[in-house]
Amino acid sequence: MKRREAAAVLIALLFLCRSGRMEEDTKSLLKTIITGQEKIFQMIDDLQNRVSKIEGSQKSPTNAQQCSTAHQLSQFYQRLSRDECRDGGHNCSKLARCEDKLIGYRCxxxxxxxxxxxxxxxxxxCRIGTHKCHSLASCTNTVGSYICKCPPWYVGDGFNCEAPGCNPPAQVIYGLGCVMPDTKKKTWELARQSCRDKGARLIEGITPEMLIPLKKTFHEVLEGWLVWVGVKNARWxxxxxxxxPRSLWREDEPDGDNxxxxxxxxxxxxxYFGDAYCSNVSPSLCQRIY
Incomplete structure (x- = not known):
């Protein structure tokens, strides 16, 4: 819209300069237009009517200062009519949008x-905390955006995560629910905290019937290692x-000695079960808490 306004005012100014007339009320009207007041089109129409009357009188310029002012204003409106965003005259980054303004532009x-x-x-x-990931989801920064991912225990798009869910590498083990291996070797306390961070716990309540499916499911993933479970001082x-029963313990376990x-x-x-120093490091098994 500003180009239409500029063109109309520029024509009016040229007519005024040629006629040699720049009445005080006309100057006031131009000032109002420049400041961007409302009803600008009505003002322009009024101004153009005045110009038409002046043009009909065919008077010669009599005031050089008025013409100079008109020339300066015409240059101003030429600037006003330019759209740097469209003609490529801006210096915005490729990672920014150009927004045209009354005079100039902004990036x-x-x-x-x-x-x-x-x-x-x-x-x-992700680092500054302005993402919208779910509180339990992981946030991964990308160029210009980020990715949210629900933990294995949950289902959802990362912005909303709901239980129950048992996504790989977690597996459903009958009688134990959703079980997830943690292959990173940690102390018992850190393993327990890691499970908590996932909304789970170190696996508990294992019976002889459950040990065999646990072994079949996670033996290769955990490389057959000694795996922390939710046992301390021989109790869950x-x-x-x-x-x-006692038969679940290795023959010489539990042997105490801290x-x-x-x-x-x-x-x-x-x-089988065994006990070890809590400062040892091993993989662990987490159990989803429903």
Whole structure:
């Protein structure tokens, strides 16, 4: 719209200069137009009517100062009529959009980027906490955006995560629910905390019937290692159910001597329980809490 306004006013100014007339009320009208007041088109129409009357009188210019003012204003309106965003005369970044203004333009970085518009850099929404991922989802920064992913225990698009869910590498084990292996070797306490961070717990309540499917499912994933479970001082962490029967323990276990934390072996032979120093490092099994 501003180009239409500029063209009309420019024509009017040229007519005024040629006629030599620049009445005070006309100057006031131009000032109002320049400041961008409302009803600008009505003002322009009024101005053009005045110009038509003046042009009909065929008077010669008598005031050089008025013509100079008209010339300056015409240059101003030429600037006003230019669209640098369209003609490529801007210096916005390729990562910004150009927005035309009454005079000149402005550069605004695209969403996911920050800067003055002439220079824009990627924003790490994950690091600064402006992402919209679910509280339990992981956030991965990408150029100009980010990716949200629900943990294995949940289903959803990352912005919304709901239970129940059991996505690989987690597996459903009858009687235990959703079980997930953690291949990173940690101390017993860190393994327990890692499970908590996933909305789970170190696996508990294992019976002889469950050991065989656990071994078949996770033996290769965990390389048959000694795996931390939710056992401390020969009891499940609930404190209510001791690890029984005795046949589930290796023959010389539990042997005490400050070896308070429990693990199971998933070696090809029959799995069994043992205890070890809590400061040892091993993979672990997490159990989804429903």
């Amino acid at each position: 605004v970085c695209f969403e996911g980027y920050a800067g003055n518009g002439n220079q824009c850099q990627d924003v790490n929404e 962490l609930t404190g209510k159910i001791p690890v029984t 070896q308070q934390c429990g693990w199971i072996t998933l070696w090809p032979m029959t799995p």
